[in-house]
Amino acid sequence: MNRPAHPARPFRPLGAGLALACAALLCAAPAGANLLTYSAVLAGANEVPANASPGSGxxxxxxxxxxxxMYLEVSFAGLLGTTGAAHIHCCTAAPLxxxxxxxxxxPSFPGFPGGVTLGSYAADFDxxxxxxxxxxxVTAQGGVGNARHALLAGLADHSAYFNIHTSLFPAGEIRGFLVPQQIPEPGVPALFGIGLAALGWSRRRAVTAASG
Structure with a gap:
């Protein structure tokens, strides 16, 4: 079940102390499980073709x-147009x-802020x-299982990107390729720790149900 999106709020960078706490959460993951972590920096210069938008995310x-x-969190600000769509594209013929x-x-992840120039979003998906x-x-991949595999493969080889489309840039105002992160860094969004905690709770619930 999709979790309701958080209300729009300005982008807030992650501090070094919280980054270390997030790294500790990663190290505490149970045996047999793996958290696949990706991040992207959104900019008009990353669009194809590139544009001069001052927007960032x-x-x-x-x-x-x-x-x-899958836990997703997005923060963005400074868009010239208002948001109309936001999603992950996959998979490009060449990495990055x-x-x-x-x-x-x-057109967007459910609940993603529409008609705004700045905001944020957090939700999780099965x-x-x-x-x-x-x-x-799904149809192109031949089913949901294959679609999942294709998306994970695209993320792993840097051929999937997050794109925000706006009223002034229907093809996309800011975007960025999602790249693997082994250890959280100061550039990752502020609620990283909350996301990992939510995933940890989800995992513990699944493990408890399986052993009950």
Whole structure:
């Protein structure tokens, strides 16, 4: 079940102390589980073709491979147009280059702030459910399981990107490729620790249910 998005709020960078706390949470993950962590820096210069938007943003994506839960957090500000769509595109023909079709829900992740120039969003999704993908992506991949595999493969090889489309830039005002993060760094969004805590709770609940 999708968690309601947080109300819009300005972007806040992560402090070094919280980054160390997040690293500790990663190290505490149970045996047999793995948190796949990705981040992206959003900018107009990353669009293809590039634009001169002063907008900026950050994306955090954490996937729990035990529960197939995907936690997404986005912060953005300074857009010239108002938001109309936001989603993950996958998979480009070459890493960190080019354009690709939309892999996640259209026109946006449910509850993503619309009609604004700054805001933030946080939600989690079950990658085993068809409605958490673009139907065309599922069809092209031959089913939900294959769609999940393709998305994870695209994230792993740097061929998936997060894009925010606006009224002035319908093809995308700011975007950034999602790249793997082994250890949280100061550039990751402020609620990273909350995201990992939510995933940890989800994992513990799944483990408890399995052993009950």
């Amino acid at each position: 950050n994306v955090l994506l954490v996937i729990d491979d035990l529960t197939d839960n 280059a080019g354009n690709a079709g939309v892999a996640t829900p259209l 990658l085993d459910l068809a409605h958490n993908y673009n139907p065309a992506f």
